[in-house]
Amino acid sequence: MKKSQEVILPSLEEAQVAYKKEYFRVNFINVLRSTVFILTVVCAISVLVTVLLLPVLRIYGKSMEGTLEGGDFVVSIKTSSFESGDVVAFYYNNNVLVKRVIATSGQWVDMDEKGNVYVNQVPLKEPYLKKKAFGPTNIDLPFQVPEGRIFVIGDNRASSIDSRNKTIGTIAEEQVVGKLVFRVWPLSKMGVVE
Numbered sequence: 001m002k003k004s005q006e007v008i009l010p011s012l013e014e015a016q017v018a019y020k021k022e023y024f025r026v027n028f029i030n031v032l033r034s035t036v037f038i039l040t041v042v043c044a045i046s047v048l049v050t051v052l053l054l055p056v057l058r059i060y061g062k063s064m065e066g067t068l069e070g071g072d073f074v075v076s077i078k079t080s081s082f083e084s085g086d087v088v089a090f091y092y093n094n095n096v097l098v099k100r101v102i103a104t105s106g107q108w109v110d111m112d113e114k115g116n117v118y119v120n121q122v123p124l125k126e127p128y129l130k131k132k133a134f135g136p137t138n139i140d141l142p143f144q145v146p147e148g149r150i151f152v153i154g155d156n157r158a159s160s161i162d163s164r165n166k167t168i169g170t171i172a173e174e175q176v177v178g179k180l181v182f183r184v185w186p187l188s189k190m191g192v193v194e
Contacts, residue, residue: 063154066130073185076178089177099152103145110142133158
């Protein structure tokens, strides 16, 4: 004969404690699952917005010194409309360069030996410059900007290689990554890019 085993039932209090533990565990897992899902969706949307609409770029080099320094992080916005004075980032030989728009399609650009820039024979007001310079130039001036292209120059005119040089030349609008609008790093210099 088999001995019968005695079944011991938990008390009401023990059952309530066990129920609360199980309820908390199931609820915690559901909350954790929802949180991970929401964070994943938010990250995916952030990456898409950053890549497609508002690329964040890190500045390297000294061609924009005075306006942007090496190590600065800036937000750019995708656009196909550019004006003189806009700071743009563009692709050149698998690199992203940053320069300032001086002139657009059909406009004439000229420079004197002191570094004064003229667009359609009108002197360009450049309050963003710390020092004017003629810089490395090997194009014939005055120069007419071809259709669908923009003429760009770095703010550090003495050393910037830009549209004044045949190596880079004018920039096709398709090369443009975006117009730089806001510096996000360093925090002490956070603000609008002018």
